[in-house]
Amino acid sequence: MPKDYPRSVRISQQIKKELADLLLFQIKDPALNRLTILDVEVSPCLKHAKVFFVVSKYDEEVAKGLKRSMPFLRSQLAKKMTTRGIPKLHFVYDKTIDESMKISQLLDSALNPK
Numbered sequence: 001m002p003k004d005y006p007r008s009v010r011i012s013q014q015i016k017k018e019l020a021d022l023l024l025f026q027i028k029d030p031a032l033n034r035l036t037i038l039d040v041e042v043s044p045c046l047k048h049a050k051v052f053f054v055v056s057k058y059d060e061e062v063a064k065g066l067k068r069s070m071p072f073l074r075s076q077l078a079k080k081m082t083t084r085g086i087p088k089l090h091f092v093y094d095k096t097i098d099e100s101m102k103i104s105q106l107l108d109s110a111l112n113p114k
Contacts, residue, residue, distance in 0.1 A: 007046070008042040008043065008046060009042075011042050011081075012042040014081060015021050015081075016022065016037055016039065016040040017065065018080050019051060019073065020036075022077075026076065029065040029069060031065035032066065032069065034055050034056040036053060036054050037051060043109055046087055049087035050090050050092050052088065052092050053093060058093050070089060072080060
C-alpha cells in the first residue's frame with residue numbers, strides 16, 4: 001500500500017516528538033524549561049530541519065541554551081531515529097503567538113475604551 005504523504009513529513013513528525021521528549025525529560029538547562037516545540041519542517045533533501053518553538057520569555061539565554069544543547073540533541077536523535085542521517089536543526093522562534101496577543105490587546109482597547 002503506497003504512503004499518502006512524503007517521507008519528509010513523516011520524519012518531521014518523528015523529530016518533533018523526539019525533540020519534545022528530549023527537552024522535557026533530558027535537557028536540564030533552565031533557559032529551556034519553558035520551551036515548546038510547535039512544528040518541524042524538514043527539507044525535501046532531508047538535510048535541514050526548521051524547528052519552530054515558543055517560549056514564555058524569549059531572550060539571549062534561550063538562544064545560547066539551544067546552541068549549547070544542539071550537539072546533544074542531534075546525537076540523541078541519531079540514537080532514536082532509523083534514518084541514515086540526521087538533519088541539521090535550525091531553531092526558529094515563532095512570533096505568531098506574541099503578535100496575536102498584541103492584536104488581541106489592541107482589539108480589546110478599541111472595543112472597551114476607558
